[in-house]
Each structure stands twice: as structure tokens, then as C-alpha cells.
Amino acid sequence: MKIKHLLLISGFIAILTILYAFTSKATITDKVMNESEWKNLKVLPSTISNDSLKTLMKGYNKALGVKCNYCHSEDPNGKKGELDFASDSKKEKEFARHMILMTRKINAENFNWQNSPDPEKIDVVSCTMCHRGTAKPSESLR
Ligand code: HEC
Ligand code: HEC
Secondary structure: OHHHHHHHHHHHHHHHHHHHHHHOOOOHHHHHHOOOOOOOOOOOOOOOOHHHHHHHHHHHHHHHOOOHHHOOOEOOOOOOOOEOOOOOOOHHHHHHHHHHHHHHHHHHHHOOOOOOOOHHHOOOOOHHHHHOOOOOHHHHOO
16 A cells, blocks of 8 residues: 555656756756846836846737747747847847837826836836737837
8 A cells, every 4th residue: 555655646746846847947048047137128127027127028928919929039049940149130029129129218207196106116007008019009009
């Protein structure tokens, strides 16, 4: 009986280990996200957590209907498809910075009803509100 239990438990642990090995299989995203220090943040807070940055970036993907590589370029020294998130070589990334600042300004200047001491953090207007799943809202939403 006891041995059967032990076998069951060790079998269970083995399955968990295998599952873990699969889920933690470093996708590009996971690997970079685990770095605790960002290399090239110019408009987002430099202390932003991995989780918050990840959520934000996934939000951009959804808002614009794109993948990470729409703004981030491939790492010439990395494996195929591996992105260099700190690189500024895509103009879309630089434009996105401009958009982040614009969105912040729209909110701070027009939607600060409560006289917030931190108007930069208001998010009444968001990327999604204009983009609605497309990178070019002016073309698709006329
Ligand atoms: C619409 C454009 C856009 C998309 C799509 C996008 N990003 Fe970003 N990402 C940016 C911008 C802009 C910055 C730099 C922000 C700054 O300068 O403060 C950035 C910064 C980063 C950084 C920090 C790099 C560093 O160390 O400086 C990581 C990591 C990152 N993005 C990951 C991702 C991942 C993963 C995805 C897909 C899930 C993604 N991004 C999708 C625009 C984008
Ligand atoms: C007030 C509306 C509005 C908001 C808010 C907004 N955008 Fe935009 N964005 C536009 C328009 C309009 C364009 C011009 C592209 C077009 O439609 O031709 C654009 C273009 C872009 C482009 C360049 C696309 C290309 O390849 O030409 C990126 C990248 C982008 N936006 C990212 C963002 C991100 C990230 C946010 C949120 C932080 C955001 N935008 C918020 C309206 C908006």
C-alpha cells in the first residue's frame, strides 16, 4: 500500500516536472520579460514591473491587431525570430512612443475631472479606443 502511494506520488511529481519543463520552455517573450532591468525605456517608467510591462505590450498587440514584431525588430545575433526588444531600429516603435505620450496628454489635459495629483496615470482614452484592432485607424474607420 505504502509503496503504491510512493509510486503514485513520484509519478505525479514526474508529470508536474514535465509539465513545468514544457510551460517554462523559454519562448522569446518569457526570456526577455524575466530581466528585471529594462535597457531602453524612454517614456514608460523605468521601474515598471515585468508583469505590468508584459500586460501593456500584450495590450498594444491587441489594440493594433499586430504581433510584437510590428514594433520590435529581429535580433541579428539571435536565433531566427528572436526579437531584440531594446533595439530602436523600427520606426513603428519610435512612433508608438510618440503615441504613448500623445495618449497621456489627451487624458491629462481633457479628462482630469477629479483634479488628480497624478494626471499622467489617467486612462480614459486608450490605444484601443482609436485603434480598435488596426494599426491604421484612419484608413479603416472612415
Ligand atoms: C505598438 C508597438 C509595440 C508593440 C506591438 C509591442 N511593443 Fe514592446 N515596446 C514598445 C515601445 C514603444 C517600447 C519602449 C517604451 C519606452 O521607451 O519607454 C517597448 C519596450 C519593450 C520592452 C523593453 C525593452 C527594454 O529593455 O528597453 C520589452 C521587453 C517589450 N517591449 C516587449 C514586447 C513584447 C513581448 C511584445 C509583444 C507581446 C511587445 N513588446 C509589443 C512598443 C511596442
Ligand atoms: C486619438 C486616437 C489615437 C490614440 C489614443 C492612439 N492612436 Fe495610434 N494612431 C492613431 C492614428 C490616427 C494613427 C495614424 C495611422 C493611420 O491611421 O494611418 C496612429 C498610428 C499609430 C502607429 C503607427 C502605425 C503605422 O504603421 O502607421 C502606432 C505604432 C500607434 N499608432 C500606436 C499607438 C499606441 C501604442 C497607442 C496607445 C498608447 C496609440 N497608438 C493611441 C490614433 C490614435
